[in-house]
Amino acid sequence: MPAMTETKSITADKIASHLSQAVHEHRLQPGAKLREDEVCDLFGVSRTIVRQALRSMEFEGLLTIEKNRGAFVSKPTLKEAQEVFQARALLEPSTARAAAMRANAGDIEMLERHIKDEHVALDQDEAGLALKLSGDFHLEIARIADQQTIEQFLRQLISRSSLVIALYWRRRNALCESNAHHALVDALRNGDGDSAEELMKGHLLDIFSQLDLRERAEGSTSLRDALRL
Amino acid sequence: MPAMTETKSITADKIASHLSQAVHEHRLQPGAKLREDEVCDLFGVSRTIVRQALRSMEFEGLLTIEKNRGAFVSKPTLKEAQEVFQARALLEPSTARAAAMRANAGDIEMLERHIKDEHVALDQDEAGLALKLSGDFHLEIARIADQQTIEQFLRQLISRSSLVIALYWRRRNALCESNAHHALVDALRNGDGDSAEELMKGHLLDIFSQLDLRERAEGSTSLRDALRL
DNA sequence: TACTCACTTTTTGTATACAATATTTTTTAT
DNA sequence: ATAAAAAATATTGTATACAAAAAGTGAGTA
Numbered sequence: 001m002p003a004m005t006e007t008k009s010i011t012a013d014k015i016a017s018h019l020s021q022a023v024h025e026h027r028l029q030p031g032a033k034l035r036e037d038e039v040c041d042l043f044g045v046s047r048t049i050v051r052q053a054l055r056s057m058e059f060e061g062l063l064t065i066e067k068n069r070g071a072f073v074s075k076p077t078l079k080e081a082q083e084v085f086q087a088r089a090l091l092e093p094s095t096a097r098a099a100a101m102r103a104n105a106g107d108i109e110m111l112e113r114h115i116k117d118e119h120v121a122l123d124q125d126e127a128g129l130a131l132k133l134s135g136d137f138h139l140e141i142a143r144i145a146d147q148q149t150i151e152q153f154l155r156q157l158i159s160r161s162s163l164v165i166a167l168y169w170r171r172r173n174a175l176c177e178s179n180a181h182h183a184l185v186d187a188l189r190n191g192d193g194d195s196a197e198e199l200m201k202g203h204l205l206d207i208f209s210q211l212d213l214r215e216r217a218e219g220s221t222s223l224r225d226a227l228r229l
Numbered sequence: 230m231p232a233m234t235e236t237k238s239i240t241a242d243k244i245a246s247h248l249s250q251a252v253h254e255h256r257l258q259p260g261a262k263l264r265e266d267e268v269c270d271l272f273g274v275s276r277t278i279v280r281q282a283l284r285s286m287e288f289e290g291l292l293t294i295e296k297n298r299g300a301f302v303s304k305p306t307l308k309e310a311q312e313v314f315q316a317r318a319l320l321e322p323s324t325a326r327a328a329a330m331r332a333n334a335g336d337i338e339m340l341e342r343h344i345k346d347e348h349v350a351l352d353q354d355e356a357g358l359a360l361k362l363s364g365d366f367h368l369e370i371a372r373i374a375d376q377q378t379i380e381q382f383l384r385q386l387i388s389r390s391s392l393v394i395a396l397y398w399r400r401r402n403a404l405c406e407s408n409a410h411h412a413l414v415d416a417l418r419n420g421d422g423d424s425a426e427e428l429m430k431g432h433l434l435d436i437f438s439q440l441d442l443r444e445r446a447e448g449s450t451s452l453r454d455a456l457r458l
Numbered sequence: 459t460a461c462t463c464a465c466t467t468t469t470t471g472t473a474t475a476c477a478a479t480a481t482t483t484t485t486t487a488t
Numbered sequence: 489a490t491a492a493a494a495a496a497t498a499t500t501g502t503a504t505a506c507a508a509a510a511a512g513t514g515a516g517t518a
Binding site: 035036037047051067068069070 | 468469470471
Binding site: 052086157 | 285288309377378
């Protein structure tokens with residue numbers, strides 16, 4: 001008897017999140033083109049759905065859709081890169097403060113798991129995955145702060161940060177920021193809003209200071225490979 | 230010889246901005262349903278385009294699309310209302326400061342025109358239009374500050390503010406805030422960043438303090454009337 | 459070789475047909 | 489007359505067909 005493993009009902013959201021993950025992990029590089037038919041074949045849906053997914057990713061800033069030319073992974077300019085971190089600097093410190101006031105034991109545990117996963121990913125040379133997890137850590141703090149509106153903006157900003165890092169990150173090896181994350185968790189655990197706010201501010205400045213000013217050449221990746229389908 | 234008055238090429242963007250304006254001016258109230266066919270007839274395009282427009286308005290927070298049920302003008306909850314103004318309080322004061330550093334004579338002139346238009350609208354009992362212009366004033370400041378990322382977020386926040394005001398505004402008569410706008414323009418003209426930041430902070434608090442906690446009953450409007458088509 | 463023009467192929471944009479779901483109306487039974 | 493069930497209608501969701509635009513190809517010319 002054949003197994004009923006029909007997953008079925010692939011939604012635009014699922015496609016978008018699959019593609020987004022690939023962008024976040026730098027398996028899809030800025031500038032890469034996402035042809036509609038190719039995505040259709042990969043996920044087995046019609047162009048209607050794929051176009052919905054691409055459109056939503058455009059709204060999030062991950063893709064840039066050029067009329068009659070197609071959807072490309074966005075290549076933030078230097079000015080946009082600066083703006084992204086300026087905006088984060090305005091939103092995240094006070095969010096960290098609010099999170100410190102609300103975090104419970106379960107929240108702390110989840111954050112620590114995030115950090116652990118990051119380490120594992122780094123140990124396995126999965127820098128892309130580690131970067132994705134690092135972004136999720138920041139989002140998780142907004143969730144703990146119970147600020148959905150800000151969380152939504154932060155999601156976009158972190159997505160764009162991932163593109164910025166793909167283009168402007170100085171060294172290719174490690175993200176030495178897990179210490180900062182640890183310190184943040186400590187502040188949250190102690191309900192120390194002042195520290196949380198300051199640590200977050202410093203952490204963002206630290207990341208920003210590690211960006212390089214020069215532009216980088218884009219690499220082209222096979223869509224199929226990038227998605228691991 | 231017949232006049233070549235073919236406007237032609239009605240894009241999803243045009244439809245979205247037309248509909249958005251109607252929401253901003255409270256001609257379309259929170260809870261109102263936007264049927265696809267109706268919008269199609271009004272603008273003379275296929276559902277494909279209309280659906281694009283509605284989807285983009287959903288991303289901006291103006292509409293809520295319920296699966297298999299349709300698109301409705303969003304009805305922000307009280308918590309969402311608070312979040313919107315919390316987010317604005319984080320973003321706008323520092324944006325006003327930046328604008329004070331960059332505003333030139335043309336910028337000031339444009340802001341003053343905005344204020345004048347607001348007054349005219351109020352004198353003609355076009356409270357909806359005045360509200361729209363008031364929102365544009367805030368957006369204009371972000372534009373002067375040359376912060377596109379923040380401007381984009383602010384656009385969404387101001388859209389949602391309009392819904393919040395439709396639902397939770399205390400008195401129906403006047404928006405007595407034009408003084409605040411005047412003071413802001415003065416600060417910008419003088420390049421006084423400190424004042425601009427403080428004034429904006431106070432202005433937002435002032436608006437927020439005038440919101441009522443109770444929920445309101447929704448009114449239903451004919452889509453055709455609301456759009457004046 | 460380098461260039462351009464025409465032609466072919468590929469890819470995206472829009473409208474429409476059909477399917478699935480929700481809503482309204484009618485029928486039927488108590 | 490009321491309520492439940494069933495049918496009819498209206499509305500949204502998805503796939504597909506066709507149109508329009510862009511990208512690619514190759515012959516011909518200087």
